[in-house]
Amino acid sequence: MDWSDSPEQAKFRQEVRTFIQQKLPESYRPKAGEATGEDEGFTGGWQADRKSTDPKRVATAQQWATALAEQGWIAPAWPKEYGGAGLSTIEQFIYNQEMAEAAAPSVGGMGVSMLGPTLIVHGSPEQKQEHLSRILSGEVAWAQGYSEPGAGSDLASLQTRAVRDGDEYVINGQKIWTSGAHFADWLFALVRTDPEAPKHRGISFMIMDIKTPGITVRPLINMGWEHGFNETFFEDVRVPAKNLIGEENRGWYVGMTLLDFERSGIAGAVSYRRGMAEMKEFLKGNGKSYRRQDFNTTRLELADRAIETEVLFNFAFRIVTIQSRGLVPNYEASVNKTFGSELHQRLSRTQSKAWGLYANVWDRSSKYAPMQAAHIHDYVGSVPHSIFSGSNEIQRNVIATRGLGLPRG
Ligand SMILES: Cc1cc2nc3c(=O)[nH]c(=O)nc-3n(C[C@H](O)[C@H](O)[C@H](O)COP(=O)(O)OP(=O)(O)OC[C@H]3O[C@@H](n4cnc5c(N)ncnc54)[C@H](O)[C@@H]3O)c2cc1C
Structure with a gap:
C-alpha cells in the first residue's frame, strides 16, 4: 500500500504544520524530556483551561481558540456554510494527524463533535443561529x-x-x-x-x-x-x-446523527507512537537508573507494542480510505475502537512494567517518578477506554454479527 500524500495533500499538510509552528501557544508545546501523556480528554485539556482559576491558562486557551477560529479550523468537518472548514475526510485525517503529532489540544469538545452536527442537520434556523457561532468562537462548551x-x-x-x-x-x-x-x-x-x-x-x-x-x-x-x-x-x-x-x-x-467526520482514530495511533519515542529517548539517558533489573523481557514486550501501534496506523488508514470513497465504515470502526482501546491499555501496562517498583510512584513531581509518572497515570486512565463510546463487548457484537455474519446470541 502506498500511503504517501498526493501533491495537494502534501501542500495541505505543510499548511497545517506551518500554522501549528506559528500559532500553537508555547505552554501547549511538548517540552524536551517530558512525557506528553495520552489521556487528557476527559479530565483536562482546553475545556479545563478555559475555566481555570489561573488567568494564564485561561488566556492561553483563548489564544489558541482565537487562532483556530481565525483560520476556520475549530470545526474542520462542518460544512463551510455553517462556519466550518468543510475539509474532505482525507484533509481532516491530515489535520488530525498533524495536530496529534504536535500534541495540540482540540478546541470545542462535544459542541464541535456532537451538538454542532446535530443542529446542522436537525436544528431550526433560530437554533443554528443562536448556538453554532458560539461553539465556533470557543465561547460555549x-x-x-x-x-x-x-x-x-x-x-x-x-x-x-x-x-x-x-x-x-x-x-x-x-x-x-x-x-x-x-x-x-x-x-x-x-x-x-x-x-x-x-x-x-x-x-x-x-x-x-x-x-x-x-x-x-x-x-x-x-x-x-x-x-x-x-x-x-x-x-x-x-x-x-x-x-x-x-x-x-x-x-x-x-x-444518532453523524456528519462526515473522519473516524480513523489516527490521533490515538500518533500519540502511542510518540509515547514510545519519548520513552526510548528517556531510556537512553536518565531512564537507565529507573529500569527494572530484568528489563530485557520488557524490551521484547515493548517491541510487540511498537508493532501493534503500526497495525493501528494501518487500521486508521483503512477507515479513512473507506470514508474517502464515500462509504460509511461499519464493523471496521468497531475493529478500530476495540483494537485501539485495548492497545492503549496494553501499552501503558508494558510501559509501567519497565520501571519496576518506580512505576508505583503516583506523584508526578517526585524525583522517583520516571517520566513524571506518565505511564502509571495512563495505565489507570486507559481503563475506561474499553467502556465509553460503545463498550468493547458491544463492539465485539457488531464485529461478530455484521463483520463475521454470525447469528445474534
Ligand atoms: C470515561 C467515561 C466517560 C463517559 N462520558 C459520558 C458522557 O459524557 N455522557 C454520557 O451520557 N455517558 C458517558 N459515559 C457513559 C458510557 O456511555 C457508558 O458507560 C457506556 O455506554 C456503558 O454503559 P454502562 O456503564 O451503563 O454499562 P452497562 O451497559 O451496564 O454494561 C455493563 C457491562 O455489560 C456489558 N454489556 C452490556 N450490554 C451487553 C450486550 N448486549 N452484549 C454483551 N455485553 C454487554 C458491557 O459491555 C459492560 O461490560 C462515559 C463513560 C466513561 C467510562
Whole structure:
C-alpha cells in the first residue's frame, strides 16, 4: 500500500504544520524530556483551561481558540456554510494527524463533535443561529447527558422524564457519567417524553443552559482521583419548548446523527507512537537508573507494542480510505475502537512494567517518578477506554454479527 500524500495533500499538510509552528501557544508545546501523556480528554485539556482559576491558562486557551477560529479550523468537518472548514475526510485525517503529532489540544469538545452536527442537520434556523457561532468562537462548551444509572449500553431504556407544560418542558430524573459537565455551559440530553410508546420512540432531544434552576452537577471521582465526569440531577427543571431539537419523540434518531467526520482514530495511533519515542529517548539517558533489573523481557514486550501501534496506523488508514470513497465504515470502526482501546491499555501496562517498583510512584513531581509518572497515570486512565463510546463487548457484537455474519446470541 502506498500511503504517501498526493501533491495537494502534501501542500495541505505543510499548511497545517506551518500554522501549528506559528500559532500553537508555547505552554501547549511538548517540552524536551517530558512525557506528553495520552489521556487528557476527559479530565483536562482546553475545556479545563478555559475555566481555570489561573488567568494564564485561561488566556492561553483563548489564544489558541482565537487562532483556530481565525483560520476556520475549530470545526474542520462542518460544512463551510455553517462556519466550518468543510475539509474532505482525507484533509481532516491530515489535520488530525498533524495536530496529534504536535500534541495540540482540540478546541470545542462535544459542541464541535456532537451538538454542532446535530443542529446542522436537525436544528431550526433560530437554533443554528443562536448556538453554532458560539461553539465556533470557543465561547460555549457543551456536555452530553445520555447515560443514566439504568441506561448505558441499552440507552433507549432511559427514564429521565420531560413533561410539556405550556411553553416549557419540566424535567425530572438523573444522568450519570456526564463528562466535563463541570466545565460546560450547556447540556444536550435525551429525555423521555412518551412513556407509553415503544422505548426508542418516546425519546426527545433537548438542550439546556446548565445553570437552569433545578440542575445539580455532582462530581464523580474516578480511580485515578481525577474529576472528569459527574452525576447530573434534574429536579423540576423548566426548559423552554423552543429548546427541543427536531420533533418531539424523534430524539433517538436526532441523537444518532453523524456528519462526515473522519473516524480513523489516527490521533490515538500518533500519540502511542510518540509515547514510545519519548520513552526510548528517556531510556537512553536518565531512564537507565529507573529500569527494572530484568528489563530485557520488557524490551521484547515493548517491541510487540511498537508493532501493534503500526497495525493501528494501518487500521486508521483503512477507515479513512473507506470514508474517502464515500462509504460509511461499519464493523471496521468497531475493529478500530476495540483494537485501539485495548492497545492503549496494553501499552501503558508494558510501559509501567519497565520501571519496576518506580512505576508505583503516583506523584508526578517526585524525583522517583520516571517520566513524571506518565505511564502509571495512563495505565489507570486507559481503563475506561474499553467502556465509553460503545463498550468493547458491544463492539465485539457488531464485529461478530455484521463483520463475521454470525447469528445474534
Ligand atoms: C470515561 C467515561 C466517560 C463517559 N462520558 C459520558 C458522557 O459524557 N455522557 C454520557 O451520557 N455517558 C458517558 N459515559 C457513559 C458510557 O456511555 C457508558 O458507560 C457506556 O455506554 C456503558 O454503559 P454502562 O456503564 O451503563 O454499562 P452497562 O451497559 O451496564 O454494561 C455493563 C457491562 O455489560 C456489558 N454489556 C452490556 N450490554 C451487553 C450486550 N448486549 N452484549 C454483551 N455485553 C454487554 C458491557 O459491555 C459492560 O461490560 C462515559 C463513560 C466513561 C467510562
